[in-house]
Amino acid sequence: MLKPFVYIQNLNLSYRNKAVLKDLYWEVNVCQNWVLWGESGSGKTSLAKAIAGLIPSQGSIEINYDAQSKLPAEVLFVESWYQFKNLEGVANFYYQQRYTSLQANDTLTVHAELVAYGKEKGLHFDLVEPILEALGFATFASSQLIELSSGEHKKLQLVKALWLKPQLLIIDQPYTGLDKASRKNLNTLLDQITAEGVQLILICNDLEFPESIDSFAEIIDGQIASSFSREIGDLPPEIHKRKIPAFLKESPIYSSTDMVTMVDVNISYGEKQVLKNINWEVKAGEKWLLQGPNGSGKSTLLSLINGDHPQSYANELYLFGNRRGTGESIWDIKQHIGLISPEFHWYFDATSTVWKCIASGFYDTVGLFQQLPYSKRAQVDELIEYFGLTENKNELLTALPLGKQRLVLLARTIIKNPELLILDEPCQGLDQQQTRYFNQLVDELCSNGMTLIYVGHFESQLPTCIEKRILLEKGEVKVVETILESV
Amino acid sequence: MANYFNTLPLREKLNQLGVCDFMDSSEFLDGVSALKGKKLVIVGCGAQGLNQGLNLRDSGLDVSYTLRKEAIEGKRDSWKNATENNFTVGTYEELIPNADVVINLTPDKQHTAVVNAIMPLMKEGATLLYSHGFNIVEEGMQIRKDLTVIMVAPKCPGSEVRAEYVRGFGVPTLIAVHPENDPQGKGLAQAKAYCAGTGGHRAGVLKSSFVAEVKSDLMGEQTILCGLLQTGSILSFDKMVEKGIDAGYASKLVQYGVEVITEALKQGGITAMMDRLSNVAKIKAFEISEELKDIMRPLFQKHQDDIMSGEFSRTMMEDWANGDKNLLKWRAETGETAFEKTPAGDVKIGEQEYFDNYTLMVAFVRAGVELAFETMVQAGIKPESAYYESLHETPLIANTIARKKLFEMNRVISDTAEYGCYLFDQACKPLLGDFMKKVDTDLVGKNFNEGKDGAVDNRKLIDINEAIRSHEVEQIGATLRKAMTAMKAIKTA
Numbered sequence: 001m002l003k004p005f006v007y008i009q010n011l012n013l014s015y016r017n018k019a020v021l022k023d024l025y026w027e028v029n030v031c032q033n034w035v036l037w038g039e040s041g042s043g044k045t046s047l048a049k050a051i052a053g054l055i056p057s058q059g060s061i062e063i064n065y066d067a068q069s070k071l072p073a074e075v076l077f078v079e080s081w082y083q084f085k086n087l088e089g090v091a092n093f094y095y096q097q098r099y100t101s102l103q104a105n106d107t108l109t110v111h112a113e114l115v116a117y118g119k120e121k122g123l124h125f126d127l128v129e130p131i132l133e134a135l136g137f138a139t140f141a142s143s144q145l146i147e148l149s150s151g152e153h154k155k156l157q158l159v160k161a162l163w164l165k166p167q168l169l170i171i172d173q174p175y176t177g178l179d180k181a182s183r184k185n186l187n188t189l190l191d192q193i194t195a196e197g198v199q200l201i202l203i204c205n206d207l208e209f210p211e212s213i214d215s216f217a218e219i220i221d222g223q224i225a226s227s228f229s230r231e232i233g234d235l236p237p238e239i240h241k242r243k244i245p246a247f248l249k250e251s252p253i254y255s256s257t258d259m260v261t262m263v264d265v266n267i268s269y270g271e272k273q274v275l276k277n278i279n280w281e282v283k284a285g286e287k288w289l290l291q292g293p294n295g296s297g298k299s300t301l302l303s304l305i306n307g308d309h310p311q312s313y314a315n316e317l318y319l320f321g322n323r324r325g326t327g328e329s330i331w332d333i334k335q336h337i338g339l340i341s342p343e344f345h346w347y348f349d350a351t352s353t354v355w356k357c358i359a360s361g362f363y364d365t366v367g368l369f370q371q372l373p374y375s376k377r378a379q380v381d382e383l384i385e386y387f388g389l390t391e392n393k394n395e396l397l398t399a400l401p402l403g404k405q406r407l408v409l410l411a412r413t414i415i416k417n418p419e420l421l422i423l424d425e426p427c428q429g430l431d432q433q434q435t436r437y438f439n440q441l442v443d444e445l446c447s448n449g450m451t452l453i454y455v456g457h458f459e460s461q462l463p464t465c466i467e468k469r470i471l472l473e474k475g476e477v478k479v480v481e482t483i484l485e486s487v
Numbered sequence: 488m489a490n491y492f493n494t495l496p497l498r499e500k501l502n503q504l505g506v507c508d509f510m511d512s513s514e515f516l517d518g519v520s521a522l523k524g525k526k527l528v529i530v531g532c533g534a535q536g537l538n539q540g541l542n543l544r545d546s547g548l549d550v551s552y553t554l555r556k557e558a559i560e561g562k563r564d565s566w567k568n569a570t571e572n573n574f575t576v577g578t579y580e581e582l583i584p585n586a587d588v589v590i591n592l593t594p595d596k597q598h599t600a601v602v603n604a605i606m607p608l609m610k611e612g613a614t615l616l617y618s619h620g621f622n623i624v625e626e627g628m629q630i631r632k633d634l635t636v637i638m639v640a641p642k643c644p645g646s647e648v649r650a651e652y653v654r655g656f657g658v659p660t661l662i663a664v665h666p667e668n669d670p671q672g673k674g675l676a677q678a679k680a681y682c683a684g685t686g687g688h689r690a691g692v693l694k695s696s697f698v699a700e701v702k703s704d705l706m707g708e709q710t711i712l713c714g715l716l717q718t719g720s721i722l723s724f725d726k727m728v729e730k731g732i733d734a735g736y737a738s739k740l741v742q743y744g745v746e747v748i749t750e751a752l753k754q755g756g757i758t759a760m761m762d763r764l765s766n767v768a769k770i771k772a773f774e775i776s777e778e779l780k781d782i783m784r785p786l787f788q789k790h791q792d793d794i795m796s797g798e799f800s801r802t803m804m805e806d807w808a809n810g811d812k813n814l815l816k817w818r819a820e821t822g823e824t825a826f827e828k829t830p831a832g833d834v835k836i837g838e839q840e841y842f843d844n845y846t847l848m849v850a851f852v853r854a855g856v857e858l859a860f861e862t863m864v865q866a867g868i869k870p871e872s873a874y875y876e877s878l879h880e881t882p883l884i885a886n887t888i889a890r891k892k893l894f895e896m897n898r899v900i901s902d903t904a905e906y907g908c909y910l911f912d913q914a915c916k917p918l919l920g921d922f923m924k925k926v927d928t929d930l931v932g933k934n935f936n937e938g939k940d941g942a943v944d945n946r947k948l949i950d951i952n953e954a955i956r957s958h959e960v961e962q963i964g965a966t967l968r969k970a971m972t973a974m975k976a977i978k979t980a
Contacts, residue, residue: 269571270571307545308653310541310544310572310573311572311573313544313573314573327523327524327547327548327549328547329519329545329546329547330545330546331546331655332547349654360655363655364655365654365655365656366654366655367654367655367656369655369656369689
């Protein structure tokens with residue numbers, strides 16, 4: 001009898017003394033392609049890492065590679081979150097540095113990175129070019145890794161995987177940070193490589209996966225529950241019954257009716273222009289959706305508002321009623337703003353507990369460096385209760401599943417009831433249910449008159465309060481419109 | 488120009504060496520206001536220059552850069568750093584005359600030429616700021632009497648100065664006012680405001696003097712910080728290769744080991760570092776570090792004596808005049824060492840393994856930190872200063888070795904530190920010849936605990952723990968670390 005390609009028996013795995021996988025049994029047969037789903041924290045990522053041999057586990061994981069196949073006999077795991085390194089191999093340098101000119105030469109270019117990868121794995125460079133084209137990534141060859149946005153980093157990881165064609169490819173949240181066109185092309189490419197013999201395990205809770213997917217499994221209580229249909233149980237999201245803290249019901253105190261005014265804003269890195277003649281006004285209380293393909297300049301635009309971009313001093317930019325560069329500090333600016341972005345999350349202090357992380361939002365610092373007065377401590381506790389995080393409050397942020405980490409960061413952004421909430425792809429990597437829950441919270445929180453700028457790719461997954469939209473393409477404003485019907 | 492320190496009477500020498508005051512955060516309540524609206528012009532735009540300038544501007548201050556004409560016309564890196572970050576850049580003639588504060592962030596070697604060029608252009612009553620006092624103290628530069636002369640010295644590489652600022656914190660900083668140049672009495676207020684502008688006020692500020700800063704800084708960097716880390720790394724690597732340990736493993740252990748080991752030092756001093764060892768290993772590390780202290784004490788004392796007498800700076804300046812002959816020669820030799828040329832192997836070394844298999848480095852670090860601290864304090868430097876220049880900075884330098892070995896360390900530190908480091912290394916290696924002959928792979932390369940049952944004599948262990956914990960560097964360290972909250976844990980490789 002043909003042995004299963006992947007044969008897992010009695011697999012046990014604990015994370016921080018909590019059993020995640022319990023006597024798990026799973027067969028992945030030859031030629032099967034799976035989608036694996038489960039609730040946040042159910043152990044999907046842990047299982048994938050165990051199969052790829054990246055983390056230790058107890059039990060047996062047998063992988064029976066096809067000795068006849070030309071494809072490399074290996075398991076490649078593409079992480080949901082990718083951390084890149086600079087030339088010296090130091091990960092985790094702080095995200096704002098991507099905007100500062102001196103640091104830019106410290107990382108490899110995309111081209112150099114791919115050449116190095118090809119060399120390491122013995123791959124022909126000719127073969128990567130069609131993949132770069134299909135994912136719309138060819139134009140990034142000369143970009144420094146540090147200049148890439150989150151979506152572009154994800155693409156780079158996918159490019160490598162599609163190029164290598166390992167016998168088993170496991171992708172955690174394949175669509176994270178990808179725009180519509182890229183998602184479609186990715187599915188086509190995945191179908192192509194499965195036709196060549198690659199087997200897939202995709203970890204995702206979304207509904208759009210490649211045609212070649214034929215098997216479905218869910219992790220429930222640390223075990224595999226197989227199902228045989230594409231129907232993912234569309235569970236009603238947990239209805240929010242907790243009472244919103246009183247301090248968040250009050251309307252924010254606005255310092256000006258003009259939150260952001262940009263007049264012919266231009267940003268270039270050397271020869272490369274990333275923003276061209278941007279004109280944009282955000283008034284107090286407005287709810288904006290900021291959209292654009294990967295690399296269109298969204299993150300750069302937001303970094304101008306948040307005070308992070310050094311080139312904001314050379315542009316005509318007004319924030320909260322004041323011209324930028326007239327003696328204000330970046331802390332004066334950040335005080336008005338609550339912000340989440342994928343980059344911010346990547347580089348967030350790994351040693352912070354949930355409580356301290358949220359409390360640090362009062363001071364806009366990464367890490368808590370001050371003693372909180374009683375009234376503020378009480379607010380932190382109240383907000384933690386509202387977000388349902390009380391039992392996690394002394395845990396390390398990084399020890400929580402991704403969905404909860406994002407909730408913690410959302411709580412951090414609103415702890416001071418800011419005038420302007422900037423949510424840059426806040427649901428990246430979250431499943432549909434988590435996304436819906438998250439956006440319901442955003443709607444509820446913004447109902448006090450808070451100003452919102454929200455970046456999201458999936459049209460179906462947005463807060464309902466959105467009323468205006470700005471679309472960027474190649475660094476230019478393509479559309480500014482008022483949305484009459486809820487998106 | 489005469490060595491400034493040597494012109495002072497003994498009373499004043501001791502007085503200035505002894506300036507040392509850990510400042511309370513309430514001293515910084517005025518933030519940057521003493522510099523608000525003033526024109527700050529930075530001379531030089533390297534790592535310190537650019538990163539300090541970015542922080543000051545983000546704190547709401549008016550910052551521009553002045554560079555030599557050739558640097559501007561040649562569009563050199565310093566010009567690119569400044570212009571690409573949208574700063575105004577101009578020649579000395581264009582910017583210095585309007586400057587309220589001129590900040591000299593050029594390399595030590597250029598100070599005399601730079602200050603001679605800018606001083607005549609500075610307006611009456613302006614301020615000249617240094618981040619290292621070598622030019623004033625060792626070269627005896629005389630500054631116009633109407634000018635205020637201050638120092639603000641962040642105790643970290645430039646990239647850290649920036650990274651800590653953007654996360655809302657800062658790096659520990661030393662500030663000083665030159666007693667010969669404070670005609671209006673505004674020096675301290677401006678130094679504090681500048682320090683607040685770079686974020687340093689959040690991480691602990693030491694009020695020092697030009698003299699104390701120079702004499703302690705030179706001592707620290709030459710001995711424990713750079714000198715001994717270099718000597719220890721090279722000797723450890725060579726020993727492992729000699730004894731047949733895989734060269735790739737040895738290279739990785741040495742490159743990253745010192746960072747992992749000194750991370751414990753950063754969090755909890757020598758005590759925490761030694762506590763990471765098993766009891767048997769701790770006793771051994773204690774004993775050999777005592778032996779190392781005895782062997783190296785005369786060398787540490789010689790370095791301190793030469794620094795105090797001005798002999799060190801005299802010989803280094805001779806080398807400057809000689810086109811850096813010695814510096815370049817020693818730099819080339821370091822690049823040729825086997826450690827430098829052997830890439831780190833693709834092996835996984837666990838965090839605890841770095842302690843268990845590199846006990847020798849733990850002993851080196853303890854010996855070096857304690858010796859440097861003791862020697863400085865004996866020479867009249869206050870324990871707080873001595874702590875900063877020994878224990879506090881060791882993990883920061885270790886971090887540069889983890890990045891690209893000794894090449895990177897010597898690239899990041901100043902030329903002055905690099906010169907002193909080689910000087911120490913040249914003398915220290917032969918001194919340790921006999922000692923190293925006795926060292927085997929249980930101390931470096933293999934797990935010290937292997938084949939031992941772990942039994943120890945209680946009394947002996949208690950005495951050793953007591954000796955480690957009661958050392959003055961541990962007492963002062965505990966107080967200062969408490970003030971410097973929220974130290975970031977370095978990620979281990």
